[in-house]
Structures are given as C-alpha cells and as structure tokens.
Amino acid sequence: MKLCTENQFAHLSDNARGNTGRAARTQSATYGLKTCNNWIKSVLIARFTRRRPGVSDFDPEDRSLRPNGRVLDMGCGKGGDIDKWNRAKIEEYVGIDVASGSIQDFNERIQSSRRRLNFRPHLYVLDCFSFPISVAVPRALLEPKFDTISMQFCMHYAFESEKKVRQMLENISNSLRIGGTFLGTTLSASRLLDLLSHIPEESEELSIGNPYYNIVFDKRDYEGTYGHSYRFTLVEAVEDCAEFIVHWEAFRELALSYGLKEVYRKDFDEVFAEEQTKPESVKLAERMGVTTNGHLNMDAEQWSACSIYMAFAFMKVK
Template identity: 45%
Template sequence: MPLPAGQPPSPTDSILSRPSTSGSTSGPRPISPMTKRSSAKSFSSVDMPPPPVPAPALNSPKSLPPKVHAPTQSPKLPSARLLKSEPAPAPSLFPRSGVPYAPRRITPANSVLIPLSPAELEGYRNYAGGVGTQILKRNKRKRDDNEQQDDDDRPSKRTRDVGLIAEHYNARPEVGIVQRKESPIIGLKNFNNWVKSVLISSFAHPVLAASPNAGPMANTPARQGMRGPARGAGKVLDLGCGKGGDVIKWVKARIREYVGVDIAAVSIDQARRRHSDLRPPKFSAYFTAADCYIQSLSDVLPPGVLPPLAPEFDVVSMQFCMHYAFESEEKARTMLGNVSNWLRPGGRLVGTVPNGSWLLERLDAVPKGAQELTFGNNVYQIRFEERDHRPIYGNRYWFYLKDAVDDVPEYVVHWSNFVSLAAEYGLHPIFVKEFHDVFSENEDHAEYGPLLQHMRVVDTNGESQMDEDQWEAASRFHSPLSK
C-alpha cells in the first residue's frame, strides 16, 4: 500500500519488509522529457566550436545593461522544421539501441514495501547468524529492558558470574613442577596443600578404612565409565576437583573408586591426564565437567556410577569451592542435595570455605570516605561493591590472589545460615577450624609435623617461605567438616 505523500515510513515498516519482485523496478528507468541526458561525442580541432565569450562581471556596476521595461514573454521553442534541418550529431562511442523502451508489467502495481507473511517472518527469525536474527534479538532485549519492573538488577548480573569463574579456571595454564616452585606464593600454596592433607588424613581416612565398599570389584555394570583398578577401600566424590591436585592424596588414602566433577572442562582434562599418568594405576576414576550447583548429579553422571547400581560415597570433598554455591539459596540447596543424596550414613563431607566473619570485619575496617571498598596486601586483594547491603545469599565480592586467581566473583558464607541449611539435609558440623589453628595444633604432630618439611612448607631449619602477606591471605579460610 503506498504511503501518503510527505509521510515517512514507520520503523516497523522499514524492518519488517522486503524488496518487491515487481518488474517495474527491475529494468532501467524511463527518461523524462525534462531530464538532461549526456552522451559522449568526439570532436576534432577543426570543427570544435569556439569558446564562449565570458560573461560580464556581476560585481561591476558599469557592466550592467540599462534597465528596459518590457512585457514578460515566454521563451521560444525551436520548430519541427528547424529541428529537421539541423545536421546529424557525431556518432557516439557507445551506439544507442534502436529498440524503444517499452517494459511489460508482470505484477500489479504496488508499493516496494510489502509486509512479510507469517511464514517469511518465521524463516527470517530462525535464520542463524542472519541480519534478521540480530535485529529481532536486539529488539527483544530492548523490550525486556523496558518491561523490567524490579529496580534490583543483581540477579541479571549474577548470570554472568558462572561464566567468568569457568573462563578463569579454563584459562589457567598447567605448569610443571619446576615452574610451580618458582611461584611468588609457593609458600602459601604449599601451606594450603598441607592443610588439606591434614584434613583428609584426620577425617577421611578412618571413614574410608571402615567402608563397606572394600576389596576388588568385578567388571559389572556398576563400573560403567570407571577407569583403572578397584582394589582399595572406599569411594570418594570430589566436587570442584579442579586439575586433580588432590589425586595423590587419595592414592595415599588407598581408595577404590573416585569421581571428579568440576565446572571447568579444561581442568577436567588435566585431572584425567593426571590420573592416567599414575603408574601403576591405583584406583578407578571417572571425570566429568558439570555445574553441580545447578545440576543434579543424576543428570550428569552415568547410572553405573551412582546408586542403586553402584555403592554410595563414603567421603565427599569440596576444597576451596563451596562458597561459589552461595550466590543464591537455590544453588546452595542443590549443592547440599548432591552431597546428602549420595553420601552413605556415617559418611563425611570434608571442605574448606572462606571465613565470612573475617571478611565482613575487614570490610568494616575500610575508612568511611574510601572511594573503593578494597582491602588486602601485595599477595591478595578483596573488593566489595556495597558496604551495608549484606544479604544471606549473593553477598558478592571480587577476589584476586597473585599467581592464582585473577579477580573473580565470590560470595560470603554466613556460618550460622550454613549450619542451619545443612541440617535440613542431615549434615551436621563436627569440626570447624581456621587454617592458622590447624597449623598451631598439628605442627608438632608425630605425622603431620614432619609432613610440613616433606611438603616444603618449612625447610630443614624450620623456616617457612611464607611471608606476613601470605600468612594473612591464608587466614581468610576455615575448614568445616560435616557428617
């Protein structure tokens, strides 16, 4: 339908339209009698007309002719006789066709802006990567933004956090033993590793030794997806297993089966290689990349790894990853459900989590007039976005640790809320200690004391590579254990 004269098309018309296939737009345009048309002509120096006489200057009053009052007359047009008597023009370089322009219309006269049919619109929308897809998605985002009634935009921002965390850990390179020793925070890394060894030895080993899942296991459907032997005792679920840094610890625990889950697929590949490099293999293992804070393990693990085809887990380990679940109550409950649903009665949850009280105390110590809510030292930096808004879930801060963590979002874990929530899933704390207390209580232990030197936390003289900044960074964690 043609638009009224002088009225521009609406934005909808310009987007939801397509060019007409009318024959009236496919051929050359007819030349109007008033249209000036030029053609290339060749002239020689003999018959080239002389140059025109220059016009008199307009700014010179003397050159103006005297004004003569005369009636207005229309310009005279040349007669047909005069036109016939004129000589023929010189031939053009490109001869003009003698066929007269007479297009034949094959479609009815119509506007070039034809509305799309529903079928065409659907195809336009579903064309992956096409301009229509981009336009429609952009318009949808605009509509969604306009329809947003809630002033609190925290949930929409949180959807990007999982991607940031996974991207960060996927980008972390795998370094060898030599390069690891050259890390500027090698003292802190060795200390954290020692704390995990103490926790696993003290609280996981006894449960694994008493496991009903002991002895060799035949090649039955219950071993679907498992690789390696199964001759030890006990079954471990490692949520947030990362690159498999604790594989050797579980070798020393003489376990029979191991399942590792992590959100970072690159880390899972490295953990799988670390297990396959064991010579000889010590236990059977299954690794998979999944977000166990939004997915049930029954949806991501093969049936042969979980009950009823397979035994329950004796130990669930969650090292330096539990706090990511406290982005929301739903994620925290999914995490605890994945623990309690597959942990046998009498089993243990061994984990580490940032000390929420310590974090908030440090936040309170930031001067009131500070431009940024930041604290830390040369080793770590923590940045909060708000001082007074402290929700139970989604209390986000940004954490940086030299040579380890590159400014990723984390969440405060309010301990009293964690205890009450875990109780709903049959999990009760039996041990809660800060890392400093774990050290002071075990540095003279008959087994864990010598382990300090063996794991290079201290040298032969008892001196540590940890400076005061690294010691302060270690103080932000404590270790809750539940059963």
Template identity: 45%
Template structure:
C-alpha cells in the first residue's frame, strides 16, 4: 500500500468537472512527485469550501505554462491547499480563512444581491437656531433657593407629586430607629390630618397674596408677644447653653435654651425661635407631610441654625418616647453624673392646636403628660387656643328657631352640632377660616376645667387674655409696639392692615402661659 499522503488523497477524491472525462486512477505502485502535476487533475475542480457551497461555475481555462501558474495570484488564492504551507505549518493561509465562508466571498459570488447603499451626505450647515425661548447664557444658570422652594409648591406639580417628593428618607440623626410606622387615621383625627397634609407650604411671595394676610400677621405678632414676655427670660436662664465642642447635629451657635414645639405644623414659628437664639428645638406634629415641610424650612434657615429634631406623632394618644430617644427629650430629674439623659425643655409651645386634644379626657391627659414630664422646673408652657367663652356666647345669641347653629362673617364660620348639651370633653363644632382652615372638626376648651387639670401636672397659670386684649396691652410697648410695624400688622401711621371681619375673627382666640412648679 502506498504511503499516506493527505494532499494526494484530497486531490484524487475531489469532484470532477464537466469539461473533461474522468481519467482512471493511478496504480497503487505508482508514485507522484506532485499531485498537481498529475494528468489525473484534468477536469477536476478545486475543493475550496466557499466554491462548493456556492456552486460556482468552473473557472475559465487558463494557460498551463509554469510561468503563468507561478504569477497568477487568483489561481493561488483559489487553491484549497498550498503544499509549502499545509504540510509544514499549522497556521492558515493569510489570503483566506478556511474556518467558515467569509461574507465578502459570498456577496461577490452572488451577483443578484444589490450593492450596499451609499452613506448619507454630511450636512455643511452649522447649528445656529434663530428662535430661542431663553437666551443661551441662561441654560447653565442654576435655580436659586427661593426658586427651588417655589417649584416645590404642589400647585406646580400636583398634590401627589408633592407628597411623594416630601417622603424622603430621614437622616439617622433626625429620626430615631424606633420611629413608629405611619398609619392612616380615621374619624375626626383623620379629617384634621388630611386637611393639614394637603395644605401647600407657600413661600413668602405667595403668602403676601393671601386675602387674610393682615390677620395672619396679627396672629404671628401675638405669638411673638408670648415668646418675648414668657419664653425669653426662661431661655436666658437655661442651663442648656452653647457647648464650645459642638452639640447635636454638629451645629454651633451662641444660643441658649431648649424648646419643644408640639403641633409644629409646617414650621411657621421657626424664624421666631431663631430670633430668640435658642440652642435646640424638637418639633412634633401628627401630620407627617407637614413635619417634612418643617424640616425643609429649618434646613433653609439663613445664618447659624439651632439644632433641631423632627418626628411625626400623635401627641394626644402616644408618649413622646415613641418618637424620640431619652437624650433628645431629657428630664427634669437629671442625675448630673451618669449623663444618660439630655437637658430638659425650657419652653413648650402649642400654637392653635391644643384644642384638638379635648375630644376625650384620655387625650387631654396624654397631652398634659407630654408637656409637663420633660419641662424643667421654672419652665413655661405657652400657647393659643379658641376662646370658649366667646364661642358659647355667640351660640346662645342665635335665634331659638335657627335651622343651622352657625355664625361668623366673610372670614370665618363656626357651626355647632347641638345647642344645649355641653360636655366637658368632646363638645364639637366645625370651623372654617378663609385661606387657612377648610371646615374641620374642633373641640371647646372649657377654661376652668383646663386650669384644674393642668395643676395636677404641676402647671400653674400665669397669663390668659383674648387677642384684642393682648393688642391693647402691648401696642405702646417700646419693644413690641415697633414690632407690629416690622411684622406689617400696622403701618408707620398706625393704620391696621386688617378689615373689620378680620379683626372680629382675631378675637376668637386667647393666648395663655403656664409655669411648671
């Protein structure tokens, strides 16, 4: 048997063309120095894989001269094997990849396929828009803080978007790990919470457009009177002063005193406490969205800020420990050595919200416990509450045959559900205040009963006057009188910014102050 020769066997077994008859195979004893030189190649086709797959017609006959074969590159590329390469080298021929058919070979072999489309022509017109909404220099100018606050208003994005934007993850320093999950409240409490959560946190510019801006300025001035007369002296005498090594939150300021703002709402009194130079403030409210807005207002305060901690909690049914750790609340019974608790509060403030606790006696006692437990001896409890005597007097003056037990004017409306039954707790009425309160349930605070209950928690009354009396007592005060001009309650000539209806609405509230024994 002749020696194994892969080149010879591949050539002898290649398909036979139609241009010449097949010649007999050589005898086993014959030897071929080169299968390409054998006459048995006549009419045989190349075994290149691309040629076999595409079934190309046989190439035209070429000259068989040696010089032509040596210089014909096309013939060399079409041959399946090169003896000088295949037998002595494992690398494929550089002129063709035999592993798979190349796409270029297939496209060339199939003339029916259309040629590829030419690339699109490049435009030579430069980018130069003629019409612009804003000048080019305004594109990269960032929004100012005031503009950012303006566009946070739900009127620009919708109420749902505003609530979603306000549900951010609170920082660990601002929210303790045992913060109870928010739950949907039902009944009168749910109505109140939904109302205050849906109220927009308008900026300074929008606030000036309020139809009752004079009444709002006057109410703020009354709160400033309470803070100036009763909170300032207590804060100045506080043991909670500026620590040169810093304090909670890493903030430093020369302030003194610690304030608990129960029912902080959207943080409307933040600037008042800043001007009072407090060291620390703890804000809590039942409306979670309002608490987030109060936190944002604190973060945008100008100048050195006091330290602040905020949480959403129903202070009338749950203790403050459900939302704040002991080092935030402090206690008046401070051990002085172990340092396990922080400083107690010097001031507790409840503005226009305490009356919601008088739905039941249990809620009222829970509220008083939260006020007194963390208030230091000598500390003050200040606030504003509806004037029960005036409201009941107006109810008695209604005609006996009145179909609806309501009274008010263009600014406010009050509607009672019953005339004769007047329980100590749960005496409900519905209250509407233009551009402020949209017909929510509130409860009468019977003053004498409130004073008696407060005394059980170590709180003694210092002050109680209706808003009209507060004005008459302090309009000539050397400090609080000029403050009315700065707060735009009156102008430089003493002219009030309130009309008669707003002035009447102002007197449905009283201001009070208690001191802890």
C-alpha cells in the first residue's frame, strides 16, 4: 500500500500506485472501483473539454480533426489520464504535480508507451496550493491561456486552509481563458457528512467504511469551512492519509468571486444513472469493463466506495 507522504495528491486511479500492467490491474481487489472511476473521468473529459477558439487550420465541421485546445492538469500524478486526453484530441498538455517521483514515473510512462500521443506533454513539479504556477511553468507555456483545467481526485487536499484554497483558485482563474472550463472529481461533502451523522453517539471511534475503504473523522462537529479533517484508507492505493472535507456551497461561492461559475455537479452514482441514458457512454462503459450487458462489474461494497465521490465543472465567466 502507498503511504501518504511526499505525494499529497494520492489519486484513486493507477496514479497512486506503480505503473503496473493491465493484467496485474485486472487482478486487483478494487479493479471494478478503479475502472468505474476512470470511466467517469473519461465521460467528464469528453463532455467538458473546451476547444481553443480561432483555430483556422482545421475544418470546423470535422470534429475528428479539430484540436481540443490547451489543457492544464493540476495534480497529474503518474499520468494515468494521459490516454483520456489523447482520445480527446487535445492540442497541448501541461501537467503539474507536487511529487517529483510521480513526474518521473509520468515521463517513464510516456517513453515506454506504444501509443502515439497527438500532443507533447510538458511536466513540472510544484505545489499548486502553495505557489503560483508561474514559479515552475515557463511564461511561454502560460499563453495563450488554457482552455481546460483538470483536477482529478486531489482538490480536497487544498482544504487544509483558506489560504491554500485561494492559491488554488488564483492559479486556476489566472490560467484559464474566458469560456474555458475547470473540471474535476473530489469527495462529496454531503455524502461524507451524511455517513458521519449516522455513526451512533456512543461510538468511541468516528469511523465509516467497508472492506475496501475506511474513513476516520477527527471530530463529529466542526465549526468553519477549512481544516475539517479525516484519515482515509483505500485498499491497494492509499493508507491512512490526511484529507479534508470540501464544503461545497462555500467553495462554489468563493469560486464565483474568482470568475468561476459552477455549471455541473453530480455525485458519482448520479453521473452513472445519467450517462446510462446515452448510447456513447454505455458503449464506453462496456468497452472499459465497467459494465457487462448493462450490469456493473463490482460488488455493492465497491459501489458504496465509488458513491462517496462527485464530479464537477466550472466555467470561467470573468
């Protein structure tokens, strides 16, 4: 299991582990959960990736050729989403992660991959919650502004303090063009707080979970928006890692003050239900092994672990 030490961006995909092969991943006890998470990220990327306006070198009617703009991936980890961005036919990719080891593994993933990328990745080491992006990324790569900014399974680490959340939002707002999107996945505060409320009053430990995951809250009642911590464990991925609840209403209001307007927010089970009405999403779920003949390839406890997460998207409006 991976200890939450240097890399605070401990993702729930293969980003949080070594670069294992597909055969090994299919033997994982949480394979169904991780596959579903990857499918939801694929759906989110396909739906909300924005194209760069003013591109005249491609036929605007031919969606198979038209580039999907510039992407900034904050908390990119070991590059577990690189194939998703490749399928989205993006034009340029900048990935940032706090862990130098993850960036090194990302580079090795690219070099060892047999798949041809349609873009050149630019990778940098930086804590995006503590420093401006310009500290690490060359000015030439910050213009024109990005069309899409992604933060997958890592935003909740910023909620240790208001200062870190504001630095994160400043990086996003300063780097995203008007009309661009900020998309991502994180834990659902409403789901976590609901689970916490159902822990019996007489319980000595504020713990929830099942054989696949475990969450231990520091306090039952918490006043304030930031620093509401818990310890998180996921089998084969994260061990006893300090994370923080994203109080969504407060975050949405703060994000709007940075020119970011919420356009989408759904818990993972709601995403699944909605996307099952779309033939292209159904086909993708079958192809990725999330479902077989419409049935989920995971047990109820893995589905319970999956359902504590949410997907979101904001548009830069000013």
